[in-house]
Amino acid sequence: MRIALLGPPGSGKGTQAARICEAFKLVHMSSGDILRAEKISGSVNGRKIRDFMANGMLVPDDLMMSIMRERIIKLGDCGFVLDGFPRTIVQAEALNRMLFELQRPLMLVLNFVVDPTVLQRRFEGRRICPACLSVYHVDSNPPQTPGLCDNDQEPLITREDDRHDVVQKRIQTYQETMAPLVAFYAQMGNFKTVDASGAIPEVTKVVLEKMHRHFEG
Ligand code: AMP
Numbered sequence: 001m002r003i004a005l006l007g008p009p010g011s012g013k014g015t016q017a018a019r020i021c022e023a024f025k026l027v028h029m030s031s032g033d034i035l036r037a038e039k040i041s042g043s044v045n046g047r048k049i050r051d052f053m054a055n056g057m058l059v060p061d062d063l064m065m066s067i068m069r070e071r072i073i074k075l076g077d078c079g080f081v082l083d084g085f086p087r088t089i090v091q092a093e094a095l096n097r098m099l100f101e102l103q104r105p106l107m108l109v110l111n112f113v114v115d116p117t118v119l120q121r122r123f124e125g126r127r128i129c130p131a132c133l134s135v136y137h138v139d140s141n142p143p144q145t146p147g148l149c150d151n152d153q154e155p156l157i158t159r160e161d162d163r164h165d166v167v168q169k170r171i172q173t174y175q176e177t178m179a180p181l182v183a184f185y186a187q188m189g190n191f192k193t194v195d196a197s198g199a200i201p202e203v204t205k206v207v208l209e210k211m212h213r214h215f216e217g
Pocket of ligand 1: 009031035056064086091161170
């Protein structure tokens with residue numbers, strides 16, 4: 001299975017991607033996590049992307065493509081879930097060309113749609129583990145011990161780009177680029193919309209049902 005998830009920041013695509021990967025044994029390809037890991041590594045690409053990310057701006061398409069291309073090729077025949085990538089038409093077209101050349105086209109695109117007021121609340125409570133990158137929410141997905149990661153007991157942090165002003169900018173950037181991207185995939189087929197305003201387990205149920213129907217008929 002090769003799947004891409006579309007949806008605004010805070011739509012829960014990351015959480016749902018992890019659940020899809022667990023259920024179907026796929027590799028989770030989160031562009032945000034990949035970029036953060038690149039940044040922490042201090043690589044040349046990591047230094048180039050730092051300012052874009054800190055200001056809630058998209059990383060330039062050519063740089064993004066070269067980072068993702070390398071990782072996708074490394075996956076070989078493994079199934080994957082793309083989360084946060086592609087984010088622009090240029091990326092979507094370049095990804096299509098690349099997957100076509102590899103003879104591994106996308107099989108399903110899921111578009112996560114969320115009420116904007118629900119989105120804001122989701123950001124305010126989001127926490128991540130700086131060590132293993134697990135994602136929690138103080139209301140909907142709290143860790144067993146408040147403030148500590150379940151996996152490694154690291155103190156949880158609020159991501160730099162979850163700050164109020166950066167969040168506003170990220171949502172605005174997403175809205176400007178989303179409409180054409182959704183239209184691009186909708187006309188290609190293998191495209192389904194998911195109402196992601198509900199609680200995590202409800203959305204997971206809907207997503208897994210849609211996937212079973214899509215892949216098993
Ligand atoms: P995310 O965790 O998906 O919200 O991504 C965090 C930040 O990484 C974004 O605000 C962008 O600066 C950058 N980013 C993630 N994915 C992409 C992408 N596909 N294209 C450009 N920039 C991206």
